[in-house]
Amino acid sequence: DAGVIQSPRHEVTEMGQEVTLRCxxxxxxxxxxxxxxxxxxxxxxxxxxxxxxxxxxxxxxxxRFSAKMPNASFSTLKIQPSEPRDSAVYFCASSPTGGHxxxxxxxxxxxxxx
Amino acid sequence: xxxxxxxxxxxxxxxxxxxIINCAYSNSASDYFIWYKQESGxxxxxxxxxxxxxxxxxxxxxxxxxxKTVKHLSLQIAATQPGDSAVYFCAENMAGGxxLVFGAGTILRVKS
Numbered sequence: 001d002a003g004v005i006q007s008p009r010h011e012v013t014e015m016g017q018e019v020t021l022r023c024x025x026x027x028x029x030x031x032x033x034x035x036x037x038x039x040x041x042x043x044x045x046x047x048x049x050x051x052x053x054x055x056x057x058x059x060x061x062x063x064r065f066s067a068k069m070p071n072a073s074f075s076t077l078k079i080q081p082s083e084p085r086d087s088a089v090y091f092c093a094s095s096p097t098g099g100h101x102x103x104x105x106x107x108x109x110x111x112x113x114x
Numbered sequence: 115x116x117x118x119x120x121x122x123x124x125x126x127x128x129x130x131x132x133x134i135i136n137c138a139y140s141n142s143a144s145d146y147f148i149w150y151k152q153e154s155g156x157x158x159x160x161x162x163x164x165x166x167x168x169x170x171x172x173x174x175x176x177x178x179x180x181x182k183t184v185k186h187l188s189l190q191i192a193a194t195q196p197g198d199s200a201v202y203f204c205a206e207n208m209a210g211g212x213x214l215v216f217g218a219g220t221i222l223r224v225k226s
Contacts, residue, residue: 004157031212033213033214042216042217042218042219043158043203043216043219045213045214045215048212048213050212055212056212056213091157091158093157102148102150102160102163103160103214104160105157105158105159106157107155107156107157108156108157
C-alpha cells in the first residue's frame with residue numbers, strides 16, 4: 001500500500017499565479033480531506049469529499065480556493081490567484097468510510113508564495 | 115518583527131520516563147477521538163483512537179484515557195524513547211459527522 005500520495009512535495013510560486021496541488025487517496029478509501037497547516041492556525045480542514053462528492057467546504061477560505069474530485073483516485077486543490085498568505089503546508093488525507101476511522105495523511109505539499 | 119503564532123506547550127522528558135500529554139476537547143457531542151503524531155517534515159500519523167463509550171484504551175506502549183465529564187483526553191507513552199520526539203495532536207469527531215477537528219498540538223522532547 002503506497003499510502004496517500006501528494007504532489008508536488010514543494011511548490012514555490014509568484015503571487016498571482018495559479019497553483020494546483022494533487023492527491024491520490026488510498027485505494028478503497030471513499031472519504032478524502034484537504035487540510036492546511038500553518039503556525040498561526042494549526043491544522044484546518046478546508047474541504048472533504050465522500051464518494052467523490054464535496055460534502056463540506058465551509059473551511060475553504062475564499063473563492064480563490066477550489067477543489068475537485070473527478071474520480072475515486074484523484075483530487076486537486078487549486079488556488080487562483082495565489083497570495084503570500086496562502087503559504088502553508090497542505091495535507092490530503094483519506095479514510096475508508098465516513099466517521100469513526102482514523103485518517104491516513106499524505107506527506108503534504110509545502111507551498112511558498114513570494 | 116516578532117512573528118505571532120500558536121504557542122504550543124512543550125513537554126520535556128528524560129529517555130525511559132513515562133510521558134503524559136493532555137488535551138481538552140471542545141464538543142460534548144464528539145464521540146470519537148484520535149491521537150496523532152507528527153514528525154518534522156511529515157504528515158500526521160495515527161497512534162491510537164478511542165470511542166466515547168470507553169474511558170481507556172491501550173496500545174503498544176501507549177494508553178489513551180477519556181474523561182467525558184470534563185472533556186479531557188490524555189495520551190500516556192511508556193518508556194519514552196528519542197524516536198517519540200514529535201508534535202502530538204488530539205482530534206475529535208462529532209457524532210453523526212464525518213470530519214476530525216484537531217487541537218493545537220503539544221511538542222514532546224525526549225532528552226537522552
